[in-house]
Amino acid sequence: MKKILFLTLAMLAFGAVYSQSETKALFKLPSVDIKDLNGDPFNTENISNDGNPIIMTFWATWCKPCMKEHDAINDVYEEWVEETGVKMYAVSIDNARSSKQVLPTVNGRSWEFEVLLDPNSDLKRAMNVNVPPHTFIINGNGDVVWQHVGYLEGDELEYIEIVEKVINGESLDH
C-alpha cells in the first residue's frame, strides 16, 4: 500500500518535472482582469504585438528607479519600435491613493509606451512580483522568457539585447 502511494507520488513528481523541462518558456502570461489607462476593464489576454516580442514592466509613481527606467526607455522607444517591432506595457501598481494620477503623469511626461493599471496588485501577485521595478520579456507566443528585478542605469540596453535574441531565436542562457 505504502509502495503504491510512493510510486504514485513519484510518477506525479516525474510528470511535474518532465513538464517543466519541456519548454524554454518560463511561464505563460497569466490571464488577469486589470484596467487600461482610462480605467476600463482590460484582460491581460489582450496583450499582444502581432507575434513580436513584448516588454512588460511593473512600476509605480512613487518608485524612483521605475521612473528612471521609463524616462530612459522613452528616450529610445521610437528607435526600438522601428528597429525591432517591440512593444512595451508598463503596469502601474499604484493603489487607490495614486492610481488616478497615473494618466496625467504618463501624458505629462510624454511617455509613448502602453500603460495599464493594476490598482489592487492582482497581476503583480499572479506574476510573482516582489517589488517594482520588475521587468519581463514575452515572446510572440505569449510566453514569458526572461525576467529581471530592479533597475540600474543602462539596464534598458540589456532589455533590447534580449529582445533581439528572442527575435533571432537565440538562447537566453547567461
Added chain:
Amino acid sequence: MKQKISSVTILLLMLFPTISFAQDFLSGGKVTGNVQLDAQFYSEDDKLGITDSTLNYKKFGMNGFANFIYTNGNFTAGARFEGYLNPMLGFDPRYEGVGVPYWFAKYKVGSLEMTAGHFYEQFGSGLILRGWEEWTLGYDNNFYGFNARFSPYKGIMLKGLVGVQRYFWEPYENSNRGIVRGFDGDFYFNDMIDGMSESKTKLTLGGSFVSKYEKIQNSPTYTVDSNYYTINDFGDTINWVNQKTYQLNLPHNVGSWAARANIAHGGINFYVEYAEKGNDPNATNDYIYKKGQAIYSTLSYSRKGLGLFLSTKWIDNMSYKSKLTESGNPAMLDINYLPAISKEHPYSLATMYPYATKPNGEFGLQGQIVYTIPKKSKLGGKYGTSITVNYSLAKSIEKDTITSSITGDMTGTDGYTTSFFSIGDLMYYQDINVMIEKKFSKKVKAKVAYYNQTYNKNVIEDDIFDDHHMVYSNIGVLDLTYKFDRRNSLRMELQGLWTKEDKGDWAAFLLEYNVSPKWFFSIQDEFNYGNPDNDMQIHYYNLSFGYNQGSNRFALRYGRQREGLLCVGGVCRYVPASTGLTLTITSSF
C-alpha cells in the same frame, strides 16, 4: 495473501486512471513563485542606547515568504508560506511563527471566476472594502472564504464575497471576529449600449454594499459621572458625583454602501465615490453610534506634455474593521481602505514626516501639475525638461456638540454632529513641492527638488487633536547621475532638511556606483547635525552592496537605521532605531 494481491490489483486499477489523469493534469501545468528573505543581525550601539537587553536578547530577526502558484489552463492554485523567526524590529511580536496564512484555488468558466480560500478584493477605490497586503509594512488583511466575479453581459462586472479576515496567526473560530459579506457592480455604459460605443464621452457607474456580522457576547459597560452640588441649611456648598453605569447596545450587523461614477471626455477624466457606513460603535471612534460618511473625487486633464490633477477627500467616522474592539497599531482587520491624499515621495528626508489618514475625520486636497518642456526648445534643451508641482493639504472637519452635556466622542452617544464637507480649522498636514528633472547630455542627468512641509505631530502620531506640536520643515534635494559608459554609472544624492522643531536639521548624502545589469555599491549617511540634544547628533551611516542575477537579487547592508515611520499607501509602520547587518534575498521563478 491471495486476498492481499487482489486488493493491490484493484487498487492499482483504480489508481491507474488517476495517475494518467494526474499526469495529464500536471503536464499542461506550470509552477511559478517568488521568495523573499530579510535577515537582520543586530548589534549593540551605545549612541542609540541599544543593548542586548533592549533587544530582548533577540540578536537575529528574519522575515521571509515563499509564494507558489500552479496554473493549468483556467485553473490556478497557490499558497504563501511565511516565517518570522523572530520578527524583525518594528514588526509586531504576534507575527512570530511559521505557517501558510494564504492559499487559494481559482477556476474560471466562461465569464465566471470563483476563488475558494484566501483572496484580495477591492470595491471601487476601496472606501468600504479592500483586501490587500504589503510585505514591507507587515500588512495583510486578506479574506478567507469565497469570492466570485461574474460578467452576465458585456460591460457589466459583478463581484461578491463572503469571508473572514487574517489576524496574525490566530485562526478563525468561535466567532472571534466578524464575517464580512459584500457585493459590487460596475457598469461600463459604452460597452453595454451599442449606440454609445463610438461616443467620445465615456460613462461608468458602480456601486457596492458591504456588511459585517459580529457576535456580540457581552456588551461592554461604561460609566458616566455627572457633577452637581446642593447648598445645605448652613449655606455650605456640597459637591456630588452621580455615577451611572450603562451597557452599550452594540449592533450585530454593520452595513455600508458606496456609489461611484467615472466620466471621461477627451483629455478630461472625473471620478467620484461616495460612501456611508451605518452605526458602528468601535474602539477607534470611542464607541459612538454616529454613522460614517466619506467622499473621494479626482479630476484630471492631460495631453501630451501636460498633466493636471486635482483630488479631494472628506471622511467622517469611517474606521471599519471586522472586530469592533480592534484599534491601534499595527492596523489589523480593516475592511476598508481610506487613501491618504498626500504624495508619496522617493527621497528619504522628504519622507521623514509622512502623512497617514485619520479615519475619525479629515478633509484632504491634492493638486499636481506635470509639464514637459519640449525637446529641442530653448528651455527644454536637447532632451526636454520635466517639471512637477504638487500641493497637498489635510485638515480637520467641523465637529459640533449635540448638547452641552455630551462632550465630543463621548462613549454611548451619537458623539457629535458635522455637516457634510465641512472644513475645520486644525491643520494636520501640508506639503508644497516642486521637482525639476533635466537630462543635459547622454552622460549627465539631474533632478532638483524642494519640499515645504507642515506636520502636526500630535495629531498624526498621538491622536491628540491640537496644534501644540507643529513641525515646519524645508527640504532640498539634488540628485545627479553621471554615466561613464553603457554599463557604469555614478549617482549622487544631496539632501537637507531644515526645521526648528522636533529633531532639528538633517543632512543626507548618498553615493551609488552601478554596474548594469548586475552590481551596485552605495555609501549613505544621514546626519542629524541640528538635534537640540547634543548626544543625539548622530550619523546614520549605511554601506550597501547588491548583486542581480536575472530575477535573483542579493543585497547586503550594514549600518544604522533611524527611527521613523515607514509608510506605503498611507499606512505606516513605526520602525525603531537599530544598528546591524541586513541581508535581503529575493527571487522569482
